[in-house]
Amino acid sequence: MNTIQFSKVNVGDELPVVEHFVSQDVIDAYAVSSLDYNPVHTNVDWCTRAQVFGMPCTVVHGMFTMSLMSSVVVRGWGAANARVRSIEVKFTKPVPVGTRLRCTGKVKELHPIAPGKNFAVVELYVHDPADQVMGVGSAQVMLPD
Amino acid sequence: MTPAIETANRLAKHFNTDKQRNFESNFLKDAEVYETWDSVEIGRAFPGKLKFVVKDEDVLFYNKSIGETDPLMVDPAYAKKHSPTGELIQHPLFVVQVAFYCIENGPGSWIRSPGARNPGQKIEIWEPFKSGETISMTVVAFDRWIRRGKHYITDKLDFHNEHGVRKATWWLTLIIPPNREGILKFARM
Numbered sequence: 194m195n196t197i198q199f200s201k202v203n204v205g206d207e208l209p210v211v212e213h214f215v216s217q218d219v220i221d222a223y224a225v226s227s228l229d230y231n232p233v234h235t236n237v238d239w240c241t242r243a244q245v246f247g248m249p250c251t252v253v254h255g256m257f258t259m260s261l262m263s264s265v266v267v268r269g270w271g272a273a274n275a276r277v278r279s280i281e282v283k284f285t286k287p288v289p290v291g292t293r294l295r296c297t298g299k300v301k302e303l304h305p306i307a308p309g310k311n312f313a314v315v316e317l318y319v320h321d322p323a324d325q326v327m328g329v330g331s332a333q334v335m336l337p338d
Numbered sequence: 339m340t341p342a343i344e345t346a347n348r349l350a351k352h353f354n355t356d357k358q359r360n361f362e363s364n365f366l367k368d369a370e371v372y373e374t375w376d377s378v379e380i381g382r383a384f385p386g387k388l389k390f391v392v393k394d395e396d397v398l399f400y401n402k403s404i405g406e407t408d409p410l411m412v413d414p415a416y417a418k419k420h421s422p423t424g425e426l427i428q429h430p431l432f433v434v435q436v437a438f439y440c441i442e443n444g445p446g447s448w449i450r451s452p453g454a455r456n457p458g459q460k461i462e463i464w465e466p467f468k469s470g471e472t473i474s475m476t477v478v479a480f481d482r483w484i485r486r487g488k489h490y491i492t493d494k495l496d497f498h499n500e501h502g503v504r505k506a507t508w509w510l511t512l513i514i515p516p517n518r519e520g521i522l523k524f525a526r527m
Contacts, residue, residue: 213405217348225352226403228438230363232452235349237349239366242527245453255456260404260431267430272410275420276466279428283458330458332430 197270199303199311199336206270208298208315213261213293215253217290223257246287258328265298266334268284275334278312282330286321294327295320302332308338347525352403355395357439365450370527372447375489376517378479386475386495387444392435397428404429425469432467433506437495439477446493448514451522455513457490462507471499480509489516 199247213219217237222269224235232239234254241249259282266275288294302314319328339347346363353359362368387420394414401411409416410427417426441449448454467473480494495508 216439219403219405222352223348224363224405225349225354226362226400227434229434230349230365231450231454232366233454235363236345236366238345239452239527243453243524245455245524255459256434257404258429259459260429260434263430264404264406267406267411268408272406272408272427273420279460279462280430281458281460284456287455296453305482321474328458 197274199305199313199338200301202303202313204300204303206300208265211265211296212293214293215288215290217251220251220253220257220290222223223254227254227256229254229256243266244280248287248289251290253290253292253294255284256295258282258284258319259330260294261264261294262298262319262328262330263332265317266270266315266332268272269298270334270336274337278333278335280330280332282317282328284323284328286327288321288327292321295322302315311336311338347408353506354399355393357396358399361439362443366525368443368447368450369452369521370518371443372450372521374516374518374521375482375514378448378491380479380480380482381518382445382447383476383478384445386440386477387442388440390439390473390475392469392471392473394426394469396435397426397432397469399425400432400435401426401429423468428464428466431461433461433463433497433508436467436473436497437475437508437510440473441477446477446510448491449493449510449512451512451514451521451524453515453521457513459467459511460509464504464506467505468499473497473499473505475508488513
């Protein structure tokens, strides 16, 4: 079990990369678990006509991408240790089905407030295989002392 | 087989819970009743249409859909023994399914608009949801604006348990069609 502590974290620390290939099956599973059935994610036939993002295919849920970005913290520091208390993300490009996403995180700030209240700010990025930035954001993460 | 039935069958393979089985998965169906950008009164506050009773299975299948493999997140028996709370640890964005469930096709239903685009989101998690809690959601129309010809809208969603404890806040922003005609144009494609 991961035993990360606030006192052991430094500005500039990089968290392990999270990668995920997003197939239509992955999108479908997320649509069901999130209850977000917007046709731009699930209806292949409709997408070829509607082309909401100018492409004739489904796109990945932004909330899946955001979830994956927060998974950088969860997996890197351990689900039982790190508690994301806020997350803010901007999506810079739509992610077409069949993209391998690569999510990274780097500690940007440390906030030594008081025992039990200390938190780190982690910069989060998501790239596609061509190294295009698909999303940027940051999360405030509570860590054990 | 029609494309609509093909989509429904494909999605049905992933159903694991009653909430998933009973939720309407065709967002094109109610496009005539969704709130529209031009009709939302900024400042209006409504309770979400439905309440969400948190179950272990809701947490489990959200975690799995993100690809989590930590047994604290995907193995209820392991979590019962080893998690600090004795429950599965939920993914930070578990609140997404609570929001979609509570909104259904009521206040804030522009979230389902065909043609919607997601520019980015902000979520605060005050404390994790707990199994057995009944979550209510308040939907406040927070802001709407036009930038570069695109119509943005933000609802502030506040989530409380049955004891009034605030669990999460989500500033939910989308770019959506400007009016009913715009939504129906996409819905009829």
